[in-house]
Amino acid sequence: MTEKLRKIDPKSLVSMDRLAPENAFRIHLAYAKDDNLLFGERIYRPDARLWLHQELAEVVAVAASACFENYDLRFVLFDGLRTTDAQEAMLRTARVRGNPEWLSQNLLSRPGMGGHPRGMAVDIGLENEKGEFVDMGTDFDFLALDSSAEKNPAHREYKNLSQEARKNRAALTNSMVGAAKKLKTPLLPLPQEWWDFRLMPDYFNSYAPLADADLPPEMRMVSSST
Numbered sequence: 388m389t390e391k392l393r394k395i396d397p398k399s400l401v402s403m404d405r406l407a408p409e410n411a412f413r414i415h416l417a418y419a420k421d422d423n424l425l426f427g428e429r430i431y432r433p434d435a436r437l438w439l440h441q442e443l444a445e446v447v448a449v450a451a452s453a454c455f456e457n458y459d460l461r462f463v464l465f466d467g468l469r470t471t472d473a474q475e476a477m478l479r480t481a482r483v484r485g486n487p488e489w490l491s492q493n494l495l496s497r498p499g500m501g502g503h504p505r506g507m508a509v510d511i512g513l514e515n516e517k518g519e520f521v522d523m524g525t526d527f528d529f530l531a532l533d534s535s536a537e538k539n540p541a542h543r544e545y546k547n548l549s550q551e552a553r554k555n556r557a558a559l560t561n562s563m564v565g566a567a568k569k570l571k572t573p574l575l576p577l578p579q580e581w582w583d584f585r586l587m588p589d590y591f592n593s594y595a596p597l598a599d600a601d602l603p604p605e606m607r608m609v610s611s612s613t
Contacts, residue, residue: 392595397602400506401444403437410448411455412462425528426480431608438468440506450566458558465510465527469503472599472609502585504596510582524552527582534579543578556581
């Protein structure tokens with residue numbers, strides 16, 4: 388008998404823009420922009436917010452403060468909750484339809500898969516005090532057809548990085564892992580993507596993914612709020 392998945396209460400999701408003025412991060416919700424690197428077209432509605440499950444939101448807030456204090460670098464949050472409606476919209480984009488290998492090689496998550504449709508994954512970059520993105524080795528959302536550590540520059544174990552990129556990746560990872568340890572929240576830095584941090588799969592897979600219809604209108608990512 389299949390175990391019934393738990394439902395996520397929308398009240399357990401935190402709007403990160405409400406924390407931003409108090410913490411060392413800013414929000415750049417990538418898929419609410421027309422020029423996002425991966426899809427090249429807007430996925431989220433223009434007024435969408437970046438939502439995270441409260442357990443992950445606490446880790447991000449503590450980590451951002453530590454990163455700013457220890458490295459003089461500020462977090463930039465690119466994405467959090469990605470509803471199944473948003474995942475389906477991504478698969479309908481011209482770029483995905485023109486690159487079927489992205490799906491056949493599991494480079495993109497199918498609707499309902501992963502931490503994002505549960506608000507339990509976050510994508511993070513870094514910027515300096517001037518508001519300039521720092522060298523991380525690749526742009527956020529860099530997609531390599533070969534995702535192995537030897538061929539994928541976005542992989543955490545990729546060797547051919549500049550010293551600056553190594554230092555910046557370490558600042559981000561150390562800040563997130565340190566905050567998770569402090570809060571006793573198990574955390575997985577996704578190996579293939581330096582920007583992706585998520586709660587553990589055995590935890591987030593015990594919850595059902597969220598569709599826009601599961602959320603109040605003002606929290607929905609793709610469908611209209613009215």
